[in-house]
Amino acid sequence: MDPSQGTVAVIGAGTIGLSWAALFAAHGRTVRVQDPRPDVGPEVVAAVRHHTRLQPRAGDPEELLTRIAVVADVEAAVTGADVVQENAPERLPLKQELFARIEAAAPERxxxxxxxxxxxxxDLAREMRTPERLVVGHPFNPPEVLPLVEVVPGERTAPWAVEAAVAFYRSVGRKPVVLHREIGGFVANRLQSTLFRECVWLVSQGVVSAAELDEIVTESIGVRWATAGPFESFHLGGGPGGMRHFLEHLGPGMARRWKVVEQPELDEATVELVSNQVEERFAGRTYEQLTEARDRAQLAVIRARDAARDGEG
Structure with a gap:
């Protein structure tokens, strides 16, 4: 498979699938979209137009739409495809049934x-005849904006499939990272889930409001971690002595705090408190307005960061 060309089948066209379809088309792929919903066609059009508004270099939306076909069934979508990106609901029996249909109709490689x-x-590949070609390619939402794709091989995934996945995602402008082993939640979601637990606890205890907490993150660790991850940041935080100095001198205090991990309950009162604060903050703005503003800001951060890194060379 040449990762720079070919046909991609997108199975499941919710938020993630629609985003994938627009991204793949923008990188010159022929895309077939399959979803049981009858209104998928207009949603594909809207997704492509959203993508080209955000990233004008992606091309003319009408041209991109000529590369995307909405098809009626899974078999029609995957026949002759080089890559199949599945995005069905998170129900194991449903996905296992889909993969049985996909591997029966898709080309052998x-x-x-x-x-x-x-x-x-x-687990996804447990009932497959060809489990060696299945990987998880988990994007961060939305995949047309955020570069990360966590590539997770299963117990029987072949090395060629991992290599093909990495090459494919790089060819559509993503940043794939291969996990060394399976783990629940993978990596990025485990990190944000842990941080969000602390966010909920701080708001529930009246330490800060939800809006204030967002400001604290975006004006501190959000900027820091967008340009240098936690390990690099703490390495630099250790001064000339680096990570070793940091861990020797500041690590013990951090380790003491690790032993006291507050566990907020998502009971009715907490759900109401957090939800009301967030809903009041964004009242009067539609979901579409909020997501477009978010996507434009995130793209601007990524471009500025990448430009700064290019300048270092």
């Missing part, structure tokens, strides 16, 4: 990837 954020690839 077609890469099969799942966007799942919760299910293990070994």
């Amino acid at each position: 077609a890469l099969i990837a799942s966007s799942t954020s919760a299910l293990m690839p070994s």
Whole structure:
């Protein structure tokens, strides 16, 4: 498979699938979209127009739409495909049934990837005749904006499938990272879930409001971690002595705090408190307005960061 060309089947056209379809088309792929909903066609059009508004270099939306076909069934979508990106609901029996249909109709060496954020690839492939070609290709939402794709091989995934997945995602402008082993939640979601637990606890205890907490994050660790991850940041935080100095001198205090991890309950009162604060803050703005503003800001951060890194060379 040449990762720079070919046909991609997008199975499941919710938020993630629509985003994938627009991205793949913008990178010159022929895309076939399959979803049981009858209104998928107009949603594909809207997704492509959203993508080209955000990233004008992606091309003319009408041209991109000529590369995308909405098809009626899974078999029609995957026949002759080089890559299959599955985005069905997070129900293991449903996905296993889909993969049985996909592997029966797709070419023998077609890469099969799942966007799942919760299910293990070994479980997804358990009933497959060709489990060696299945990987998890978990994007961060939305995949047309955020570069990360976590590539997670299962117990029986072949090395060629991992290599093909990495090459494919790089060819559509993503940043794939291969996990060394399966783990629940993978990596990025485990990190944000842990941080969000602390966010909910701080708001529930009246330490800060939800809006204030967002400001604290975006004006501190959000900027820091967008340009240098936690390990690099703490390495620099250790001064000339680096990570070793940091861990020796500041690590003990951090380790003491690790032993006291507050566990907020998502009971009715907490759900109401957090939800009311967030809903009041964004009242009067539609979901579409909020997501477009978010996507434009995130793209601007990524471009500025990448430009700064290029300048270092």
